[in-house]
Amino acid sequence: MQMPAPDQAVLARREELVRGFRAIVPGEGVIADEDGMRPYECDALSAYRQLPMVVVLPETVQQIAEILKLCQRLGAKVVPRGGGTSLSGGSLPLADGVLLAMGKFNRVLEIDYANRCARVQPGVTNLAISKAVEHEGFYYAPDPSSQIACSIGGNVAENSGGVHCLKYGLTTNNLLGIEMVLMSGEIVKLGGKHLDSDGYDLLGVLTGSEGLLGVITEVTVRLLKKPPVARAMLLGFDTEEAAGECVAAIIANGIIPAGLEMMDRDAVHAAEAFCHAGYPLNVAALLIAELDGPQAEVDHLIAALERLARDRGASVVRVSTSEAERLAFWAGRKAAFPAVGRLSPDYFCMDGTIPRGRLPEVLTRIRELSKHHGLRVVNVFHAGDGNLHPLILFDANQPDELHRAEELGADILKLCVEVGGVLTGEHGVGVEKRDLMGTMFNEIDLNQQMRLKCAFDPDHLLNPGKVFPTLHRCAELGRLHVSGGRLPFPDLPRF
């Protein structure tokens, strides 16, 4: 993975920038020494590291507007950072870039139960929102496994999911509004406490924009009332195929569980060793299903799932009998990445999505690819929505292993695209999948996405080097080649 060469002209103005930032952000908010910047050198894709030119921790929206204006004027790049848990290198610093850390934007501004929403600053963690409203029986639905550490601003930028998004949707389906600052320093509010826009849905565009369009400075999220009952089931199968068929059967029977996850044998063993969730160890694949709602509904659906699972040869069917047990069932799944991480010095977490029906075939081919590249792969998925998380185990200290892991990762993602799926379901493109964008999109598609970027950030200063494999200048992209006299469609019916 290569980042664009640093701009020497900007590096030469480092002192000027630092002075400018100190005039905007008082006190400790500007970090320019190497030791101070070290904690910011990577996100959770820690195979890639880079010290930024300078770190700035603003405290107010006005400061951000001033910072961006200064950067725009001096041509300095800006990388926004929330909790730094991105798995795709979204918040990887740039050598010639300012790292804009949003950690001081950590206040819950307003909770409005009657309108079922909360207005929060972007640095508030995902879990903190649910914690702030749980005493009233409410919660914020999207629940990435990183929820104690990741920020809601980062969630918006990545359109993050979680184990419950099968029923409750991704971040994009649970937002009402944001405030953002453009590179020009303009402050723009989108949405509010009401639903939908009657202009272009720019809120929808910002969600999942990976910090490339604007700096998010406030977020209004929808709150939901906690369902009265939630129970989790463990369904164990002797083959991965049978587990896959069971998932298809559940959905085909009109049941959308709150969560429907799958782990392969290695993942089950790793998770069990890590946190003693009580998982059965003699299965080839384990499904974790959660059913929530009123007691009557949960009972009804559990019976239905049990029947469907047994019909497909489930060897283990267990239903949680207490809240503690339900949480234990999930604890293993939520800790799956760190648990698998213990098996190996390093791992990459892939994030492709496939049409659910192709699951058995894709699993077989991942096994073949794993053998071919000589690296182990452990599989954890959001099975209900076809989002795979193959974890590639490697040791970056062994010559060539990082490179082979990158190649295996690329092959797995290409396979996802080949069967009708996509490169990333929830972790974002970042730097990790940037160079694979061409397997999903052609040049025309990518140029059009870049034109949208140009409408927000005409100089490509916000988080460049992420998402797009090559950057074209906006003026070039805007040029129109009108051929004149293209002859109209001989066969096109007209009246």
Add this chain to the structure above:
Amino acid sequence: MTILQPRDAKQVTEAVAWALDSGTPLEIVGGGSKRGLGQPTTAEHQLDLSQLRGITLYEPEELVLTANPGTPLAEVEAVLAQRRQMLAFEPPALSLIYGDGTPTLGGIIACNLAGPRRLSSGAARDHLLGFHATTGRAERIKSGGRVMKNVTGYDLSKLMAGSYGTLAVLDEITVKVLPAPEKTRTVLLLGLDEAQGVAALCKGMGQPVDVSGAAHLPADVAARSAVDYVRNAGTSVTALRLEGPGPSVEDRCRHLRLAFKAQSEELHSVNSTTLWRELREVALLPRDPALAIWKLSVPPTAAPAVVGRIRGHSPGVATFYDWSGGLVFLALPAGTDAAHAVVRGALQEEGGHATLLRAPDAVRQAVFAFHPQPPALAALTARVKDAFDPKGILNPGRMG
């Protein structure tokens, strides 16, 4: 006027290329059923997508359906119903407002329309998984895909939904579909005033019973319902809908009725379905074509006060509340300007937007249908339009 009628995606691109080269703006038309929605376009020639129709992929167990944009909405819904599935956003046809024309899937997506279930299941935007389209640069692009979870590249599906054909011409649309509920019931509370009604809706939404429709009908509006019980109530009707598996719906109904210690009633299957169809189709407002109809999206609890302010200027307003109060439909005498300053001024404080859904042609020429935007947002919107349609050949004027 020339009407171009492409039969495949390639012909769509050719038609747009011709329009671009010759500087001929095009009006993009599906079934023509929403031409009255938004600003009238200034384009003289039409790109008619009604022949680009048909469902090309439907995999019920994958919850996915792909169709061409001219496919009639009714056809999509019928095919889904056979497998007990649905478009969960409950798209409205709005033919009582706009008259003839065949609602198409493309039109519904392009206008980002959604019915009462928007509250719990999202709008059209939330169900559009991917698309192919020709931009105003005469280039065919794709975005999204057919899978449920996808963050690869910008989410252009969100941008397409609600862009009224001003950015690109959709030629293929992939939507997420969901299982249709086994059972539906509606809990009714009678005799609440508007403030009490909306408060009750918000209270209902705050119960752990997964309400999928929450509307308040003042007495004059309730009196137009075809459901006997609603029509003959003789007072206002506040309605909360519950859907799902049989035992669950019964259980939640009990819970909800207990939460409202007041007297309540229940509507069962057919009556419940009829009432929510009437609400979805805005069927209960007076039909007089001299009236202007507004649609307001506001914070739910603010709605009664917003309506109160409008009524202060225009006492003859007929209104009802959907989306727990967050969606307000208003009918008022159109006059020369549909009282736009009053209507838009009324929601200034709490935020939201007011869209002019219908008015006599002269009024539509005079009043901007979409809510005015602050300068920075308006400029950004114009740059986005320019990025897709630099020569302004797709539905010029339609969104201003």
